[in-house]
Amino acid sequence: MTQGWEPGTWYDHGAVVEYEGHKYKIIQPHNSQSDWTPPVTPALWGRIPDDECGEQHHEHHEQRQEPYQVPQPGGYNPGQSTSGEKHGQTVTVHEEERKHGWDALSDERKKQIEVGGGLLAGALALGAGVFAWSEHKKSEEEKNRHAWDIQNWLHESEKRTADFWAGRIAGPVTWILVEGKNIPEQQAIIGGEEHGQPHYICRGWHEGSLQIGKACSIFQKGGVVGYAHKEHHLAKYEVLVGDKRGVRWVDFHGRIELDKLPGRPVEGGREGDGTPLFIAQAVHGGAVVPGKCGPKLPGAFVPYANDEKEHKDFRILCYA
Structure with a gap:
């Protein structure tokens, strides 16, 4: 049978879930959150008409989430959220840290974030070639600074997206x-x-x-x-x-x-x-x-x- 929708799960292309008695098919791959339920996020999930929920979707029913892999330069690991927050990540980036630039962090903290998988995930989410434009010209510190900025932008964007689909929007x-x-x-x-x-x-x-x-x-x-x-x-x-x-x-x-x-x-x-x-x-x-x-x-x-x-x-x- 089709797996039920769950928060904190990466859903990729082809995913089909069940929620409150109805089936939904993925539109936009994403890492689910508690307030991003399928009915309130039509940009992420498309509801499958009840009379079409037959055997044609059987191949998706046994979908399993792949274990986390540390992202490698030059590629994007689809088993992670766009902001790098994924089960298995060994470092947590705190909200207060995100408010400051990479240079404001101590050398020890930079190393923890870099080694712990909390840095490049966000940049790699944009695509394998995101740094290709000047990778050969930049120092490792410059690359890390840009990766940090990209990840924080994606993190804030994910929060704005969740708030919008949940009806929480401060302005017009x-x-x-x-x-x-x-x-x-x-x-x-x-x-x-x-x-x-x-x-x-x-x-x-x-x-x-x-x-x-x-x-x-x-x-x-x-x-x-x-x-x-x-x-x-x-x-x-x-x-x-x-x-x-x-x-x-x-x-x-x-x-x-x-x-x-x-x-x-x-x-x-x-x-x-x-x-x-x-x-x-x-x-x-x-x-x-x-x-x-x-x-x-x-x-x-x-x-x-x-x-x-x-x-x-x-x-x-x-x-x-």
Whole structure:
């Protein structure tokens, strides 16, 4: 018979569970939590109609969770949660530690986290090539610093995602974690469109920064951000979701000056040095494209046609 859904369990592609008398099939692989039950997380689980729960799902009934393996550089171990919190991990990263940068930890604590499997798991969750862009140029300490930042971003994103699907959201909009093309279109905020296809607002980790871009099922991996005048496709990213009535687009020109905005901008991303990035929208090539703007940028930059397009006239997303 089908196994019952349980919290604290990794569910990968093909998983089928039973919960409160109904069967659900995985949409987005994840590590389950007590408040991420299948009925309240439609972006993670799809309910199987009762009349379809026959023998075709038999191959999933005996699914067993694989034992934890220490992740190896260059690959992603699917038997771990995205933030590295997995049964068998020998070190616990405390919430207070996550609030500080890697450099704030003592050398002894850094070693404990690194050896205990509490560091690279989050980075490896983004894909085997997440560090390939500059691994040969960076010191081990720099790699660890970036891995720490990525893991903490994923950890906070998982919490936001759980809170959102459980109905706990402090403001009108928030960011939730998405994998691949499983975008929760009913909840996602539309940031643009092209050829009749809505483009949702996304952000994702790239080269030590949290960049803002666009997401749509027609894109190669689901999410696209711009960085260094190139488009970068992401399979794991965040999408802005919530009540569209709580936000509005404000016209702007040139470099962002917060004291000149007629409203408070929605939280966006950040550059590698911590400089904030805000959500922008510009018209390019007949399309409306979501992207980024910030105090160090001369205007808005939107990812388009394998490039980043700069616009002096654009709109910025603010709270209503």
